[in-house]
Amino acid sequence: MKKVIIIEDFCIACYNCEVACVATHSRTQDxxxxxxxxxxxxxxxxxxxxKGPAAFSxxxxxxxxxxxxxxxxxxxxxxxxxxxxxxxxxxxxxxxGCVIACPYGSAHxxxxxxxxxxxxxxxxxxxxxDRLEQGLKPACVEACxxxxxxxxxxxxxxxxx
Amino acid sequence: MLYKKPQIQFYPYIVQRDDxxxxxxxxxxxxxxxxxxxxxxxxxxxxxxxxxxxxxKRCEAYCPTDAIKIxxxxxxxxxxxxxxxxxxxxxxxxxxxxxxxxxxxxxxxPHRIYFDHLxxxxxxxxxxxxxxxREPMELRTFLGRKGQKIVIEETEKGNISLKTKLAPxxxxxxxxxxxxxxxxxxxxxxxxxxxxxxxxxxxxxxTGEGGLHKKLYPYAGCGIVQVASGRFGVSRDYLKxxxxxxxxxxxxxxxxxGGHLPGEKVNAEIAExxxxxxxxxxxxxxxxxxxxxxxxxxxxxxxxxxxxxxEKPVIVKIAAVHNVAAIASGIARAxxxxxxxxxxxxGTGATPKSVRDNVGIPVEVAIAVVDKRLREEGxxxxxxxVATGGIRNSADVIKSIALGADAVYIATAxxxxxxxxxxxxxxxxxxxxxxxTNDPRLARRQNPEIASEQxxxxxxxWSHEIKDMLGAMGINSIESLKGNRLRLRTIGLSEKxxxxxxxxxxxx
Ligand code: SF4
Ligand code: SF4
Numbered sequence: 330m331k332k333v334i335i336i337e338d339f340c341i342a343c344y345n346c347e348v349a350c351v352a353t354h355s356r357t358q359d360x361x362x363x364x365x366x367x368x369x370x371x372x373x374x375x376x377x378x379x380k381g382p383a384a385f386s387x388x389x390x391x392x393x394x395x396x397x398x399x400x401x402x403x404x405x406x407x408x409x410x411x412x413x414x415x416x417x418x419x420x421x422x423x424x425x426g427c428v429i430a431c432p433y434g435s436a437h438x439x440x441x442x443x444x445x446x447x448x449x450x451x452x453x454x455x456x457x458x459d460r461l462e463q464g465l466k467p468a469c470v471e472a473c474x475x476x477x478x479x480x481x482x483x484x485x486x487x488x489x490x
Numbered sequence: 491m492l493y494k495k496p497q498i499q500f501y502p503y504i505v506q507r508d509d510x511x512x513x514x515x516x517x518x519x520x521x522x523x524x525x526x527x528x529x530x531x532x533x534x535x536x537x538x539x540x541x542x543x544x545x546x547k548r549c550e551a552y553c554p555t556d557a558i559k560i561x562x563x564x565x566x567x568x569x570x571x572x573x574x575x576x577x578x579x580x581x582x583x584x585x586x587x588x589x590x591x592x593x594x595x596x597x598x599x600p601h602r603i604y605f606d607h608l609x610x611x612x613x614x615x616x617x618x619x620x621x622x623x624r625e626p627m628e629l630r631t632f633l634g635r636k637g638q639k640i641v642i643e644e645t646e647k648g649n650i651s652l653k654t655k656l657a658p659x660x661x662x663x664x665x666x667x668x669x670x671x672x673x674x675x676x677x678x679x680x681x682x683x684x685x686x687x688x689x690x691x692x693x694x695x696x697t698g699e700g701g702l703h704k705k706l707y708p709y710a711g712c713g714i715v716q717v718a719s720g721r722f723g724v725s726r727d728y729l730k731x732x733x734x735x736x737x738x739x740x741x742x743x744x745x746x747x748g749g750h751l752p753g754e755k756v757n758a759e760i761a762e763x764x765x766x767x768x769x770x771x772x773x774x775x776x777x778x779x780x781x782x783x784x785x786x787x788x789x790x791x792x793x794x795x796x797x798x799x800x801e802k803p804v805i806v807k808i809a810a811v812h813n814v815a816a817i818a819s820g821i822a823r824a825x826x827x828x829x830x831x832x833x834x835x836x837g838t839g840a841t842p843k844s845v846r847d848n849v850g851i852p853v854e855v856a857i858a859v860v861d862k863r864l865r866e867e868g869x870x871x872x873x874x875x876v877a878t879g880g881i882r883n884s885a886d887v888i889k890s891i892a893l894g895a896d897a898v899y900i901a902t903a904x905x906x907x908x909x910x911x912x913x914x915x916x917x918x919x920x921x922x923x924x925x926x927t928n929d930p931r932l933a934r935r936q937n938p939e940i941a942s943e944q945x946x947x948x949x950x951x952w953s954h955e956i957k958d959m960l961g962a963m964g965i966n967s968i969e970s971l972k973g974n975r976l977r978l979r980t981i982g983l984s985e986k987x988x989x990x991x992x993x994x995x996x997x998x
Contacts, residue, residue, distance in 0.1 A: 339937045344517035348554040364513035382930035
């Protein structure tokens with residue numbers, strides 16, 4: 330299965346992946362409006378981690394045996410036929426079981442206050458399933474200016490030290 | 491307000507942030523390698539220390555919401571016709587520091603660029619132009635000593651073979667090579683990008699004086715290695731691995747000035763490649779301490795030829811300075827196969843600003859006078875000429891070749907191709923574009939996969955344009971243009987200048 334592969338050597342911590350992720354998963358699809366009007370700040374499925382010179386964008390690995398799925402009590406997390414581990418926000422009851430179970434820290438708790446009623450659900454990377462259906466690459470991959478994120482089956486041959 | 495020396499406030503740039511558009515992703519904070527922009531958690535605001543901004547525009551390029559603009563500070567010292575603001579700022583800086591002003595990149599002064607005063611001829615009815623899309627057009631060229639005559643032998647079967655033993659040649663598929671930039675002054679990612687692009691383009695890249703990193707040995711076949719006064723990284727293997735060896739006598743951006751890579755930049759890998767202890771200053775003295783005459787140079791040229799079994803051309807690189815024609819003639823007679831002329835607009839990692847902006851001569855003039863002199867002496871065939879230091883586009887390449895060069899080297903153009911914004915702070919080693927830096931956090935900003943593609947594209951694009959211009963002149967091979975000054979005309983130059991360039995004025 331194709332996944333987003335992170336080439337740590339070339340992540341420059343520009344945060345473009347985070348912004349692209351938020352915008353893609355927003356109502357308006359606009360980076361500024363999604364952060365400022367939809368209260369989606371911090372609600373990003375991929376998070377840039379940074380320590381010293383090392384940086385990488387960390388997101389759901391779409392595991393073969395997803396711990397989050399095992400932990401989900403409401404059936405909100407499903408494994409789609411194409412291998413994508415998908416979280417149905419409608420069915421999520423906000424028990425945060427997946428948040429605790431994921432060893433990569435890729436499931437996040439979300440409490441939205443912007444709409445008329447507050448919603449409470451977990452959220453995680455869906456590999457931009459909608460974009461994939463349109464033949465596009467995941468938003469983070471497309472936004473990465475340094476090819477540190479690639480959408481592929483295996484690690485491309487990179488020049489390791 | 492904390493105490494600051496007063497003039498510090500007249501900083502050159504302002505970081506303008508559209509606060510509404512800023513989504514606080516903090517990308518700019520991370521991208522700024524000069525600590526000019528930072529996040530204040532308490533106020534949830536991004537602030538700027540404008541005085542630290544060097545105008546590299548990295549933040550601007552990487553802001554996902556287009557919220558930042560780097561603009562010149564309108565509050566500058568007053569314009570004065572003899573005290574330009576740059577001069578005033580330099581004076582303030584020196585009054586505060588007492589040092590030499592060091593800078594990077596090439597001469598930015600408005601000295602006459604002769605390339606811009608040369609026009610290319612085009613065919614009309616006397617000879618037809620050629621359409622490079624339909625007719626074959628040859629950009630292949632060979633660098634190296636050509637010999638006085640060629641003897642051809644015919645075998646019994648009627649095959650023709652060459653009897654004369656030719657001196658070693660470099661075969662270039664396009665007359666553009668990547669110029670010397672050392673590992674240390676630039677990082678391995680950039681060097682690897684050039685090496686990959688050169689391999690793909692069928693041309694050459696140059697290691698500069700920093701030695702050849704073991705990872706790049708696979709690219710040594712299209713590499714030229716340098717022997718500079720510091721002899722960094724020079725070993726038998728190094729000389730043998732490359733396609734040619736270049737002795738660097740001088741450099742256009744700083745003629746008569748040596749090099750200095752400060753100890754703090756000499757990390758373990760650079761140290762290993764340069765063959766010096768980590769953390770030690772890498773000083774290349776201004777002169778080679780074993781070369782004080784053409785005879786001494788000859789000894790070094792032949793020592794290298796011996797080591798490489800006369801299989802590789804030896805190049806000698808000099809800065810374009812006055813009397814360059816006589817110097818080049820001496821170098822040709824000392825046995826060099828190729829001479830590189832580096833003009834005063836050449837770039838560098840670090841040089842005293844006073845030297846960069848005032849020492850040397852334009853490469854256009856140097857090519858013209860060297861080519862003329864070597865022809866007059868009847869030795870033009872014995873040596874190839876490579877022009878560098880101020881080659882900005884394909885037209886500059888064509889004009890250099892028509893003036894008498896065999897090929898050109900590019901460096902600043904290559905840096906621009908991968909993002910350089912000419913902020914002139916290469917000397918700080920903090921290049922925010924990850925070009926002239928070895929900081930592991932910054933060097934990764936050049937992914938060789940992307941950078942080599944961009945370098946390839948640039949040279950490919952120029953090559954197409956060169957073919958177009960050749961076609962317009964009715965010439966179908968770059969070699970036929972070499973020294974063909976009749977294809978050029980000058981505009982706006984004095985008679986004397988046209989005369990020195992050996993080009994007729996427009997209208998004749
Ligand atoms: S990244 Fe460059 S242009 Fe932007 S604030 Fe920093 S120094 Fe200035
Ligand atoms: S190489 Fe880097 S530091 Fe030097 S001028 Fe270009 S962007 Fe600035």
